[in-house]
Amino acid sequence: MLRVAVVGSGPSGVYAAQALVTQREVPGVRVDVLDRLPCPYGLVRYGVAPDHEKIKSLQGNLRGVLEDERIRFLGHVEVGGPELSTARLRELYHAVVYCVGAARDRTLGIPGEDLAGVHSATSFVSWYSAHPDAEDEAFGLSRVHAAVVVGAGNVAVDVTRVLARGAAELAPTDMPHGALNALAGSAVRRVEMVARRGPSQGKFTTKELRELGTLPGVAVDVDPAELALDPAYTDPAAVLPAGNRRNVEVLRGWAEQGPRDAERRIALRFFLRPVEVLGDGAGRAAAVRFERTVPDGRGGVRGTGTYEDVEAQLVLRSVGYLGVPLPGLPFDPATGTVPHAAGRVVRDGRVSVGEYVAGWIKRGPTGVIGTNRPCAKETASSLLQDAGALARRDLPDEPLEALRAAGLRPVTWPGWLAIESAERELGRTLGRGSVKIPDWPGLLGAAGAS
Known part of the structure; x- marks a missing residue:
């Protein structure tokens, strides 16, 4: 029997x-699918x-995989921490x-980015998604009238939409109920989503836009x-891929319909590069200074020396992600990935048989959820090619007991089901559907691992 540990229970790990x-x-x-969090699905x-x-609803598909009798979910297990090093994990499994x-x-790397009111879009998403590591705050929404979201991808569109959307919807x-209440008390009336390049280069999908x-x-x-200002805007059919062309067509439709009255407004801005967050004198963000850009003829943009200040008491940056090194694994800081050959980890120029990567830590933060499937299949294929050599190594009888002996308290599948049940009960008491538990004590208590 070949025993494998998969670290991470998001789509790439489950696939x-x-x-x-x-x-x-x-x-x-x-x-065994291990995750630092007590909940699966990443x-x-x-x-x-x-x-x-x-x-x-993709969670239903991932659930079906994790309920396979040949797969075991072990949440609340941090790899690379004091209780479980990558070297020790390698001892417990034929492959990881x-x-x-x-x-x-x-x-963004600009002055004023450390002012109060400036956050990553990631932290905002974690907050309204009930991630237990999220900042325990309401992002000051009750005193925010204008917000700026820097970025032109789907995450930027998501946070823009949530900021503008009514709490009743x-x-x-x-x-989580705390985030819902904060959004219900939000004073936000204008959200500007700003991109440094043009509409034809937006990374958002047409459906989201x-x-x-x-x-x-x-x-x-x-x-x-x-x-x-975008050369491709005037004749998108001639030069753009279908998705980008549809984005331009949606934007053209909004431009042609002209302004209309509404309680809240979203402004989609292009060819503006953030250069500074301006403060209010009391340490809080008050505006973002942008430099007007124009196409440079090589697919990028150049500054024009013309500036515009956009009011914002809340600034969310959404300009991409980076992988972080995991203690014990090689890491390329330039790409934010683990060096690999077809998914096999590469150490000092040589393949490390028994160690593999898949997902964003393998290829960088690119693609959509479905992109993880072929990526994972390639890695699995490499591992299976090595199976003969891997299976010759004797292992301890039971990794779960070894994890418990090290002081860890893994949350198994029944514990996760107990969390789901507790979230349904929480929603019932609040007069809502299932409502996420947003904190570590609540999650571990519900799982019986507190």
């Missing part, structure tokens, strides 16, 4: 586990916006697949003059 147990070439593979639980029920994602966000979701125009009580503003 890797599935690929390992469903193949026929190497019979008897057993997989960014599907803690990164998908609560009002995106269709995408969140690391699917730890990209946990750090990129910064979010009440049926599993959003179009959704901004369907929010009750919200108007979307675009400046035709900014759109026209």
